[in-house]
Amino acid sequence: AQSVTQLGSHVSVSEGALVLLRCNYSSSVPPYLFWYVQYPNQGLQLLLKYTSAATLVKGINGFEAEFKKSETSFHLTKPSAHMSDAAEYFCAVSPRPGGTSYGKLTFGQGTILTVHP
Amino acid sequence: EPEVTQTPSHQVTQMGQEVILRCVPISNHLYFYWYRQILGQKVEFLVSFYNNEISEKSEIFDDQFSVERPDGSNFTLKIRSTKLEDSAMYFCASSPGTAGWDEQFFGPGTRLTVL
Numbered sequence: 001a002q003s004v005t006q007l008g009s010h011v012s013v014s015e016g017a018l019v020l021l022r023c024n025y026s027s028s029v030p031p032y033l034f035w036y037v038q039y040p041n042q043g044l045q046l047l048l049k050y051t052s053a054a055t056l057v058k059g060i061n062g063f064e065a066e067f068k069k070s071e072t073s074f075h076l077t078k079p080s081a082h083m084s085d086a087a088e089y090f091c092a093v094s095p096r097p098g099g100t101s102y103g104k105l106t107f108g109q110g111t112i113l114t115v116h117p
Numbered sequence: 118e119p120e121v122t123q124t125p126s127h128q129v130t131q132m133g134q135e136v137i138l139r140c141v142p143i144s145n146h147l148y149f150y151w152y153r154q155i156l157g158q159k160v161e162f163l164v165s166f167y168n169n170e171i172s173e174k175s176e177i178f179d180d181q182f183s184v185e186r187p188d189g190s191n192f193t194l195k196i197r198s199t200k201l202e203d204s205a206m207y208f209c210a211s212s213p214g215t216a217g218w219d220e221q222f223f224g225p226g227t228r229l230t231v232l
Contacts, residue, residue: 036223041225042225043120043121043208043222043223043224043225043226044160044208044210044223045223046220046221046222049220090160092160103148103165103172103212103219104150104162104165104173105150105152105160105162105221106162107152107159107160107161108159109158109159110159110160
C-alpha cells in the first residue's frame, strides 16, 4: 500500500525567506506525486504534479518540487515566501497504471505554513 | 473558471439521522470522488464514481454510505444513520479522466457535525 509522510505539521518562516515543506512517500513503484494547497474556507487547489517527465517540477505561485527516487522524496520549495503563501499544504500520491486504486489520491497529514512579516 | 461546488457548507445533525451532502462537479468531468478529513487527521479517500457506478470504495465506505448522481449534474453522498465519528469535513472532487496524473478538482467542503 502507498503512504505519504509530511515532516512537520507546522512550518513558520519570515516573509522573503526560503520555504521548504517535506514529503516522503512509500511505494513499491514510484507513483504520481502531487502538492495541493488549501486556503481558509476553500477547497484543495493543485500546486504542481510529477508524472515522470522532468524531476524538477514547477508549479503555480513560484513553487517547485523535486522528485528524488533514491530518497523517496518530493519536497516543495519556494525561494522567497510571501504573506499570501500562508495556507495548509498537502502532499499526495496516486498509483501508476496497472496498480491497484488507480486514480485514488492518498494524502499526507498536511503542513500549515505561517509567514511572518 | 469552472469550479466544484458543495452544499451546505456546514451541516449539524443528531446521531442516527440521515444526511445528504451535495456536490456539483465541473460539467464536462467524468470521474467523481468523495474524501473526508476528520479534525487533525489526514484527508482520506472514501469512494470514486464513474459511469453511474462506484469504481472503488475504501473500508470506511460501509453500508451506511451511498453515492448517487441523480440528475446528471449533482453528485450526492448519503449517510444513512450518522454516528459521532462521522463528524468531519467532506470534500467532493471531480476529474476529466482517471489517468492517474489527471488533476482532481476539489470543492470547498462540507463540515458535518454529529451531536
